[in-house]
Amino acid sequence: MSDDTRANESGEALIEVRAAVKHFPIKQGVIVKREVGRVHAVEGVSLAVRRGETLGLVGETGCGKSTLARCVTRLHQLTSGQILFEGQDITGLSRSQVRPYRRRMQMIFQDPYGSLNPRRRVGSIIGDPFAIHGEGERDERKPKVQxxxxxxxxxxxxxNRFPAEFSGGQRQRIGVARALALKPSLIVADEPVSALDVSIQAQIINLLDDLQQEFGLTYLFISHDLSVVRHVSDRIAVMYLGQVVELADSEELHGRPRHPYTNALLSAASVADPDQAAARQRIVLTGDVPSPVAPPSGCRFHPRCPKAQQICVEQVPALKARSGDPDTHLTACHFPVEPGEDLTRVTATIPEEERAE
Structure with missing residues (x-):
């Protein structure tokens, strides 16, 4: 992403990610462990979340969404790149130095069952942020928690109840309450409704929306469900195999998707109108998602892309505004999808053996 593009995106950025890279080493050996490879979980991601907005982050399981979220909140240390919070570089801060920033950014975790200690009472769980950051005496915390x-x-x-005495939706509300305890500016919601029934999902989403309006919260909302992301997000970033391949305003992305991967995701997303569902042409991607241990050269999507050509194997496409798109609509594709183009009738020109490499 160019410096000009970054400046336009982050004029009022609360959190900014610059060229973020996160690799996890793969080690073998019993006595002496040696590195034999690396998982390329996040590779060169740059984006900004503006104050008061909801940025949706969407993609298949394993694309690096949750890893990026944990890097943003400093639960993971970046391999390279920068994380800026309110303009301050927090990338290399020690645990004690980053502690004041943890008051300002909190996480809501995906699993409402696994993210709460079953042996502790709900009051203690929600009150943990107060205790950890020395907010008031123990007796003073109870009314705050309630x-x-x-x-x-x-x-x-x-x-005084235990988590097991609550339903899944109620447990997620406990997680939301814990995240709100210190009145943060940023909340990273890592698939907060994926483990819940559809009716409960709507309740949690509406709750998050109400809280954002009341407290001016900023959300980084992560999900694999584009219909949910569309409902809650101002802008949407689409990730594939550790990289952002498209970034646009929510309605712009749904109305005019430019990356072949985004088109494939939208063709599989659920819609309420049965007539629209029946008329939709499903784009079926060939092959499996490549391994993040040995990602493909060039565009990482080219082994599954119906529009792939030789340049896609050789060159990494830049994430930028393409011809005819607004400056806020960025696409990382050498051959973006044109309006009305039918991807089910497009055939790649790369030999099968080269696509598999």
Whole structure:
């Protein structure tokens, strides 16, 4: 991404990611462990989340969404690149130095069952942020915790219950209350509704929307469900195998997707109108997602792309605005999809043996 593009995106950025790279070493050996490879989880991601907006991050399982989220909140240390919070570089800060920033950015985790300690009472779980950051005495925390429980739609009288006594949706509300305790500016929601029933999903999404309006929160909302992301997001970034391949305003991306991968995701997304669902042409991608241990050369999507040509094997496409697109619509593709183009009738020109490399 160019410096000009980054400046336009992050004029009022709360959190900014610059050329983020995260690799996980693969080691073998019993006594002496040696590195035999690396998982390329995040590779050169640059994006900004503006103050007060919701940026949706979407992609298949294993594309690096959750890893990027943990890098943003400094739960993972970047291999290279920068994380800026309110203009301050927090990338290389020590645990003690980053602690003040943790008050300002919190996470809501995907699994409402696994993210809560079953042996502790709900009041203690929600009150942990107060205890960790030295906010008031123990007796002073109880009314604050009960206020948070009421805020997220839980009965304050259930303060002394254990997580097992709550439903999945109620447990996720506990996670939301814990994240709100220190009045953060940024909340990273890592697939917060994927483990819930559809009716409960709507309740949690509406709750997050109400809280954003009331407290001016900024969300990085992660999901693999484009219909959910469209409902909650101002802008959407689409990730594939560790890289952002398309970034645009929510309605712009749904109305005029430019990357072949985004088109494939949209063709598989659920829609409420049965007539639209029946008329939709499903784009079926060939092959499996390549291994992040040995990602393809050039464009990482080229082994599965119906429009792939030789240049896609050789050159990494830049994430930039393409001809005819607004400056806010960025696509990383040598041959972006044109309006009305039918990808089911397009054939790649790369020999099968080269596509598999």
């Amino acid at each position: 206020e948070l429980m009421e805020l997220v739609g839980l009965n304050p009288e259930h303060y």
